[in-house]
Amino acid sequence: MLSFTEENYLKTIYHLSDSGLKSVLTNEIAEAIQTKPASVTDMVKKLAIKNLISYEKYYGVKITRQGKTEALNIIRKHRLWETFLVEKLGFNWGEVHEVAEQLEHIQSPLLIEKLDEFLGFPSADPHGHPIPDKNGKFKVARQIPLAEAIGKKVVARAVKNSSPAFLDYLSKIGVYIGATLQVIDKMDFDGSLEIQIDAKKKVYISKEASENILVTE
Amino acid sequence: MLSFTEENYLKTIYHLSDSGLKSVLTNEIAEAIQTKPASVTDMVKKLAIKNLISYEKYYGVKITRQGKTEALNIIRKHRLWETFLVEKLGFNWGEVHEVAEQLEHIQSPLLIEKLDEFLGFPSADPHGHPIPDKNGKFKVARQIPLAEAIGKKVVARAVKNSSPAFLDYLSKIGVYIGATLQVIDKMDFDGSLEIQIDAKKKVYISKEASENILVTE
DNA sequence: TTATTTTTTTAGAGTAATCTAAACTTTTTA
């Protein structure tokens, strides 16, 4: 069984590697986990011995099939808890991350199965990120940044940046996961967009923001 | 802030001391926490420095006012989570303890307030044990063992022994917290009782069992 | 009240995770 710390490393490596596609360097992990590169080297060796990642000195790590399975299970738990916090307890979507970071380490397969059922087997968390099923499977519709949907009518599916400040901003202007967004116009001088939400409210959003909202057509 | 381990020691000391009344010896703590007396001595010194207990070498520890507050908060969290697991997720009352042992250490006052509200501010957990409020206050109706309620009509309020085996047995014969129990007869030769549950089903229960069911008149 | 037993503490060591400083590799730059 993995320790709290090992789970955090594994999850971080999975995310940094783009779901296991690329290899990840020591410094990136250190930055993400807020620790020193020397500590990462130590932990990475431990995870390699357990066959969760493969480690080549000086060239970073790649997650193994086994490591991916473990990582997806942690991500599943994280996203189910976030869904619970928002849907059942009434948290704002910007408040849930830190609590879910703790809850994701609770060890009880039965608890997670029952929680999943209680939530109605959701396929995405409050930020629109897909929730892997028991076997680590999930489907993602092809999503594009809102910035690339000029003139189109699309549905908001996820956010790329989950910082509380950004989520707070979105709530204020009325953008939420599931909202229908029509991109009316693009300002040439700064790339900001004029959009209409749910065929009602019209707002302007910055280029930066439009690149962090993922949508489907 | 207290570590996971410190919280477990404090909670255990609180329970062993009868809610802070008596002092508790090193060996009792070691037994309860499944560790060695030498480890207890170390930890007890740490907790004493933090003013959560007072420690007199060779004579055991007493919990302080501050320690009691912390302990009650952990117990509050434990019991709210147990209630959640049974009422919302459909766990059996014998399955919840171990999971709640983990959940009680999650650090988020907001989470606990929202959970409390979601559950409708319950005053007792599924075993009938009182849930302290935010300020550590709770009221206990005067409870007596069923064994002392001969001939009376009472309401089951709590169990003294929370072992899965006992809880399982109670479920099987149909006794639950809140059930109305009428003690019809007491067998002289072994002290077992004939009881009627909710004015319906009649069953025999052993002396042992009747001492572990707490009731109010 | 002395001797024996039981309980508790101390001393010293081990494990997991972390750190700093120094050494070593790789990458970049000139």
Added chain:
DNA sequence: TAAAAAGTTTAGATTACTCTAAAAAAATAA
């Protein structure tokens, strides 16, 4: 392609918690 810079690893120390074995204190029995 040699020198400088950036990134990574190693060595050795630190903290929190645990343990065993030995020493010390308290409780019990003779």
